Amino acid sequence: MTKIAILGYGNLGRGVECAIKNSSDMELVAVFTRRDPSTVKIQTAGVPVVKADEAEKWVGKIDLLIICGGSATDLPVLTPKFAKLFNVIDSFDTHARIPEHFANVDAAAKAAGNIAMISVGWDPGLFSLNRVYAESILANGKDYTFWGKGVSQGHSDAVRRIEGVKNAKQYTCPVEAALEAVRSGKNPDLTTREKHTREVFVVAKEGADLAKIENEIKTMPNYFSDYDTTVHFIDEEEFNKNHSGLAHGGFVIRSGKTGWNNEHNHIIEYSLKLDSNPEFTTSVLVAYARAALRMKANGVTGCKTVLDVPPAYLSTMSDEDLRAHCL
Amino acid sequence: MTKIAILGYGNLGRGVECAIKNSSDMELVAVFTRRDPSTVKIQTAGVPVVKADEAEKWVGKIDLLIICGGSATDLPVLTPKFAKLFNVIDSFDTHARIPEHFANVDAAAKAAGNIAMISVGWDPGLFSLNRVYAESILANGKDYTFWGKGVSQGHSDAVRRIEGVKNAKQYTCPVEAALEAVRSGKNPDLTTREKHTREVFVVAKEGADLAKIENEIKTMPNYFSDYDTTVHFIDEEEFNKNHSGLAHGGFVIRSGKTGWNNEHNHIIEYSLKLDSNPEFTTSVLVAYARAALRMKANGVTGCKTVLDVPPAYLSTMSDEDLRAHCL
Numbered sequence: 001m002t003k004i005a006i007l008g009y010g011n012l013g014r015g016v017e018c019a020i021k022n023s024s025d026m027e028l029v030a031v032f033t034r035r036d037p038s039t040v041k042i043q044t045a046g047v048p049v050v051k052a053d054e055a056e057k058w059v060g061k062i063d064l065l066i067i068c069g070g071s072a073t074d075l076p077v078l079t080p081k082f083a084k085l086f087n088v089i090d091s092f093d094t095h096a097r098i099p100e101h102f103a104n105v106d107a108a109a110k111a112a113g114n115i116a117m118i119s120v121g122w123d124p125g126l127f128s129l130n131r132v133y134a135e136s137i138l139a140n141g142k143d144y145t146f147w148g149k150g151v152s153q154g155h156s157d158a159v160r161r162i163e164g165v166k167n168a169k170q171y172t173c174p175v176e177a178a179l180e181a182v183r184s185g186k187n188p189d190l191t192t193r194e195k196h197t198r199e200v201f202v203v204a205k206e207g208a209d210l211a212k213i214e215n216e217i218k219t220m221p222n223y224f225s226d227y228d229t230t231v232h233f234i235d236e237e238e239f240n241k242n243h244s245g246l247a248h249g250g251f252v253i254r255s256g257k258t259g260w261n262n263e264h265n266h267i268i269e270y271s272l273k274l275d276s277n278p279e280f281t282t283s284v285l286v287a288y289a290r291a292a293l294r295m296k297a298n299g300v301t302g303c304k305t306v307l308d309v310p311p312a313y314l315s316t317m318s319d320e321d322l323r324a325h326c327l
Numbered sequence: 328m329t330k331i332a333i334l335g336y337g338n339l340g341r342g343v344e345c346a347i348k349n350s351s352d353m354e355l356v357a358v359f360t361r362r363d364p365s366t367v368k369i370q371t372a373g374v375p376v377v378k379a380d381e382a383e384k385w386v387g388k389i390d391l392l393i394i395c396g397g398s399a400t401d402l403p404v405l406t407p408k409f410a411k412l413f414n415v416i417d418s419f420d421t422h423a424r425i426p427e428h429f430a431n432v433d434a435a436a437k438a439a440g441n442i443a444m445i446s447v448g449w450d451p452g453l454f455s456l457n458r459v460y461a462e463s464i465l466a467n468g469k470d471y472t473f474w475g476k477g478v479s480q481g482h483s484d485a486v487r488r489i490e491g492v493k494n495a496k497q498y499t500c501p502v503e504a505a506l507e508a509v510r511s512g513k514n515p516d517l518t519t520r521e522k523h524t525r526e527v528f529v530v531a532k533e534g535a536d537l538a539k540i541e542n543e544i545k546t547m548p549n550y551f552s553d554y555d556t557t558v559h560f561i562d563e564e565e566f567n568k569n570h571s572g573l574a575h576g577g578f579v580i581r582s583g584k585t586g587w588n589n590e591h592n593h594i595i596e597y598s599l600k601l602d603s604n605p606e607f608t609t610s611v612l613v614a615y616a617r618a619a620l621r622m623k624a625n626g627v628t629g630c631k632t633v634l635d636v637p638p639a640y641l642s643t644m645s646d647e648d649l650r651a652h653c654l
Contacts, residue, residue: 018587022466043587099651119654126460126595128654129638133453135653136614136641137607139349183600258610260345260370264602266610268453273510275591280464283585283593287463307649311456312634314463322634324426326462327446327455 005030005062009040012068015282025316064289083108083116089289091121106303115296116303120288121281127252130270134254141256142187146174150248158223162216164208169243171199182253185265198229203239248277287314332357332389336367339395342609352643386412391616410436410443416616418448433630442623443630447615448608454579457597461581468583469514473501477575485550489543491535496570498526509580512592525556530566575604614641
C-alpha cells in the first residue's frame with residue numbers, strides 16, 4: 001500500500017481523503033494542518049492529525065504528500081518547502097505563474113532527490129492534456145476552452161465583499177450558441193462576452209439597496225464588466241437549498257483541417273460535468289500521485305506536470321492488462 | 328527534419344502523406360509499395376515510389392517507417408518484418424489480437440534496437456487513452472464506448488457480397504437515448520441493440536429481389552442480426568453524390584462516483600466527429616511518429632503503445648512553451 005499524507009484539510013483535503021478511500025492501492029497515514037490539530041476532525045479512523053511544523057518527523061514514513069492549499073499565497077510557499085522533505089503533488093492553478101512555480105519546485109525537489117508534480121487537476125490538468133493531444137494531432141486548427149456551468153469561488157467571493165451582500169454564489173455559464181458554432185467547424189473568433197455569461201445569486205442584508213448591489217456587480221472590472229451578467233436576489237432558505245453545491249465542468253474543443261487541400265474538418269471534444277469540483281480535482285491528484293511514484297521508482301526526480309506522464313502510470317492495472325482490456 | 332517513409336499507398340498511405348505536408352518538422356522521403364511502382368502516383372513532388380522488396384536499401388536513410396495496411400492479414404506480417412529494419416508505427420486495430428501482435432513486434436524491434444509503436448489511431452488509440460485516464464481517475468464508475476455516426480468498411484463489404492447488390496454503404500449510428508441515459512449518470516446496462524443501430528444504403532442490380540436482399544442483410548449473423556437495421560435502396564447517382572465519404576466518429580464516456588458515501592457523480596466525455604476517418608487516423612500516426620523518435624532518442628527500444636507515451640512528446644513545442652502556453 002502506498003502511504004499518502006495530506007497537508008491542509010479544507011475542501012481539497014477532504015476530497016483527497018475520499019479519493020484515497022476509493023483507491024485499492026493507497027492508504028492515508030497522516031493529515032498535516034496549520035490549525036490547532038485538536039480542532040480538525042477527519043473521517044478516516046485511526047489516522048493522526050499533526051501540526052504542519054512537525055512534518056519533518058514523518059520523513060521516511062510517507063511515500064508522498066498531497067499539498068492542498070490556495071494558489072495565490074499557499075502553494076508558492078508550501079510546495080517548494082515540502083518538496084525538500086517529501087515527494088509532493090499540488091493543484092497550483094494560476095496559469096500565468098506556472099513557469100515560475102515550476103522553477104522553484106524543480107530546484108527544491110531536484111536538490112532533495114524527490115519528485116514533485118504541480119498543476120494537477122482538470123484545468124490545469126486534464127484540459128491541458130487535451131489541448132496538447134488535440135493540437136499535436138490537428139496541427140492546422142484552433143482550440144477553444146469553455147468553463148461551466150459551474151461555481152466560481154473567486155467571483156462569489158468578489159460579490160460577497162460588496163456592501164449589503166450577506167451571501168452570494170456566482171455561476172460561469174458557457175454560451176450554447178458559441179459552443180455550437182465551434183462544434184460546426186466554423187472556427188469563429190469569439191470575444192469574452194460571446195463565450196460565457198455570468199449568473200449571480202445574492203442574499204442581501206435587510207434594507208440593502210438592491211439596485212446599487214446589482215449595478216456594482218455588473219460593472220465590476222475584470223470580474224464582471226466584460227460579461228453579460230444576470231443577478232437574482234433570493235432569500236437565505238432558497239440559497240441554502242439550491243446553491244450550496246460546488247458543481248463545475250467545461251469543454252475543450254479543437255476544430256482542425258486535414259487533406260491535401262485542407263478539405264476535411266474534424267472536431268475533438270472533451271467535456272466534464274462534475275457534481276463536486278474539489279472531489280473530482282482530488283481524484284485526479286490521487287491518480288497522479290500513483291504515477292509520480294512510478295516515475296520516481298524509475299529514477300525520475302525534480303518537477304513534472306501531467307504532460308510528462310505516460311498514461312499507463314495512472315492505472316492500477318499492469319501494462320499487459322491495459323493492452324488486453326483497455327487499448 | 329524527420330525523414331518518414333510510408334509502406335502502402337491506399338487511403339491510409341494518402342492520409343499520412345497529407346499529414347506530413349501539414350507537419351513543420353517532417354518530410355516524406357519514400358513510398359514503398361507491394362504493387363508495380365510505376366502504377367502508383369503520389370502527390371508529393373520528387374519523392375520516389377519504391378518496391379517494398381527494396382526497402383532494405385533504405386536502412387540509414389529514413390528515421391521511421393509508417394506501415395499502412397489492413398489488420399487482418401497485412402500488419403501481423405509487415406510490422407514485425409519491418410521492425411527489424413526501421414523504427415516503425417502501425418494502426419493495428421483488431422483489439423482481441425493486440426497482445427499477440429505486441430509480443431511479435433516487441434521481439435523483432437528489441438532484437439534490432441528499434442522502437443515500434445502499434446495500434447495508433449483513434450480506437451485503438453485516442454479512445455484507449457481516454458478509457459485509461461477516466462478509469463484511473465474515477466475508480467468507482469463505468470465506461471461506455473459508442474461509435475458513429477460513421478462508415479463501417481467491414482459491414483459495407485459484407486453487404487456488397489450479397490447476390491444482387493451492386494454497391495453498398497453501412498453506417499453505424501449511436502442510439503441518442505442510450506447516450507443520454509449514460510450522460511445522465513444512470514449507469515445503465517445496455518445491450519448491443521440498445522447502443523447502436525445500423526443503416527444501409529444499397530444500389531441493387533437490375534431485376535434483383537429487393538425483399539430478399541433486405542432480409543439477407545437484416546438476418547446476417549454477427550454483422551446485423553443483433554441490431555435494428557434500416558435498409559434504403561437508392562440509385563447509383565444518389566449513392567455517389569451522398570455516400571462516397573469516409574466520415575466517422577464516436578464517444579467514450581465514463582460516469583463515476585466520488586465522496587465519502589459516493590454521493591457525487593461525474594461525467595467525463597470524449598468525442599470525435601471526423602469528416603475523414605483515414606486522414607484523422609493518419610494525423611494521429613504522424614504525431615506518434617514524432618513521439619516514438621523522442622523515446623528512441625532517450626534510449627527506449629521495443630514495442631510501445633499510446634499508453635506508454637508522455638503527452639508532451641507528441642508536440643512540436645518545447646517543454647517550456649507547453650508549460651507556459653498549454654498547461
